[in-house]
Amino acid sequence: MIKSMTGYGRSDIRDRGYEISVEIRSLNHRFLDVNIKLNRLLSGLEERVREFVSEKIKRGRVDLSISFDVYDKTLSFIKIDEPLLEEYLKTFSEVKAKFDLEGSITVSDLIDLPEVIKLENEEVNLEEVWEILRIALDDAIGKLIDMRLKEGIKLYDDVTKRIEKVSEIVGEIEGLSLVMVEDYRKKLEQRIKELGVEVDPVRISMEVALIADKSCIAEEITRLKSHISQFRSSLNEEGPIGKKLDFILQEMNREANTIASKAIDYRISSKVIDLKDEIEKIREQVQNIE
Numbered sequence: 001m002i003k004s005m006t007g008y009g010r011s012d013i014r015d016r017g018y019e020i021s022v023e024i025r026s027l028n029h030r031f032l033d034v035n036i037k038l039n040r041l042l043s044g045l046e047e048r049v050r051e052f053v054s055e056k057i058k059r060g061r062v063d064l065s066i067s068f069d070v071y072d073k074t075l076s077f078i079k080i081d082e083p084l085l086e087e088y089l090k091t092f093s094e095v096k097a098k099f100d101l102e103g104s105i106t107v108s109d110l111i112d113l114p115e116v117i118k119l120e121n122e123e124v125n126l127e128e129v130w131e132i133l134r135i136a137l138d139d140a141i142g143k144l145i146d147m148r149l150k151e152g153i154k155l156y157d158d159v160t161k162r163i164e165k166v167s168e169i170v171g172e173i174e175g176l177s178l179v180m181v182e183d184y185r186k187k188l189e190q191r192i193k194e195l196g197v198e199v200d201p202v203r204i205s206m207e208v209a210l211i212a213d214k215s216c217i218a219e220e221i222t223r224l225k226s227h228i229s230q231f232r233s234s235l236n237e238e239g240p241i242g243k244k245l246d247f248i249l250q251e252m253n254r255e256a257n258t259i260a261s262k263a264i265d266y267r268i269s270s271k272v273i274d275l276k277d278e279i280e281k282i283r284e285q286v287q288n289i290e
Contacts, residue, residue, distance in 0.1 A: 002241060003290040004151030005029065005060035009143030011136040014071065018124075020133055021067040022140040024053075026148070028288045029061035030243075039068035044126050045133065052134065056141045058240045059290045066133070070124075081115060088113055148290070155285055156235065159245075162282045163235075166252070167228050169275045173259065173268055174221045180265045217262050220255045227252045242289035249283045 005028040012021045034053050036046055053062060092105055231248045234241050253276060260272040 001149060002152040002156050002235060003145070003148040004155055005148065005242070005288050005290050006151055007144040007147035009140040009145075009147070011139035011143070013132055013136045013139075015132050016128060017070060018129060018132055019069045019071045020129075020136050022133070022136040023065045024140045024144050025063045026057065026060040026144060029059065032057065032059050032062070034062045034064065036064045036066070038064075038066040041124050042066065042068055042126070042129065042133070045130055048130060049133070049137065052137055053141065056145065057290075059242060068129070084115060085113070152289070155289055159282055159285050159289075160232075160235065162278055162285075163228060163231055166275065166278050166282070167225075169271055169278065170221065170224050170228065173217070173271045173275070176265060176268050176271065177217050177221065180268065217259045217268075220259050220262075224252060224255045227255070240290045242286055245286045245289060246283060249279055249286060253279050253283075 005026055007026045008024070010021070010023045013019070032054060034050055034057075036049055038046060038049070049064070049066070053064060089105070095101065096103075227248050231245060231252075234244055234248065237244075256272055256275050256279065260269060260276075263269045263272065
């Protein structure tokens with residue numbers, strides 16, 4: 001089953017005094033590009049997180065945000081920012097002297113000063129945190145993959161319908177190619193008749209044979225049919241298939257261009273335009289397939 005590269009998942013866990021929230025988003029990208037934003041206390045786990053994500057997701061731009069807090073305050077301690085406090089006191093003294101102010105600063109005044117007193121966490125046990133974080137990651141990624149699978153079903157249905165349309169157009173081009181040369185012969189003979197000139201039938205046959213050789217698209221039609229068959233079978237393969245599908249479509253587009261350059265019938269030229277348009281629509285969808 002194909003997967004879209006668009007998805008979202010979130011997981012929140014409170015355990016062993018820790019609170020962890022994992023939020024993950026993914027968008028289409030040529031390769032796997034994992035961007036991680038996490039609390040500085042967990043920086044030692046970043047490589048493990050990256051490896052964990054890479055095992056689950058094979059392609060796409062992934063934005064992962066991990067928030068971490070300690071809700072068990074017995075694991076925290078009070079810290080006074082002494083340099084900042086000294087700056088505050090120095091500033092207060094300067095202001096008091098400059099403007100000849102009265103009064104004194106109390107302890108309660110100091111406590112209310114921004115960033116002077118902080119509640120900080122002791123160095124966390126990363127192995128313990130990883131056990132919890134891994135569960136949250138697995139849950140969030142699972143939700144993201146579920147969304148990608150649901151979107152993948154929609155992509156599968158749309159692409160399947162469009163590849164059938166492509167096959168239909170190729171069949172129509174093939175049918176026109178079988179009568180193209182004979183139609184050219186009839187038009188040539190009619191033109192000669194209208195001009196009222198005598199032309200050796202052998203010369204007419206040679207001209208028609210030359211045009212038939214230059215405008216033959218049998219090989220291109222055969223290759224297009226092969227690409228269509230390969231595309232259909234690839235849709236049902238396991239694992240990432242987006243790049244493979246895109247390559248097949250590029251080959252199909254190349255064959256369509258060759259047919260367009262050989263066409264001597266406006267009806268074939270018109271069908272090729274329809275064919276290229278349908279191939280491009282499929283490519284747009286395939287860009288979002290993992």
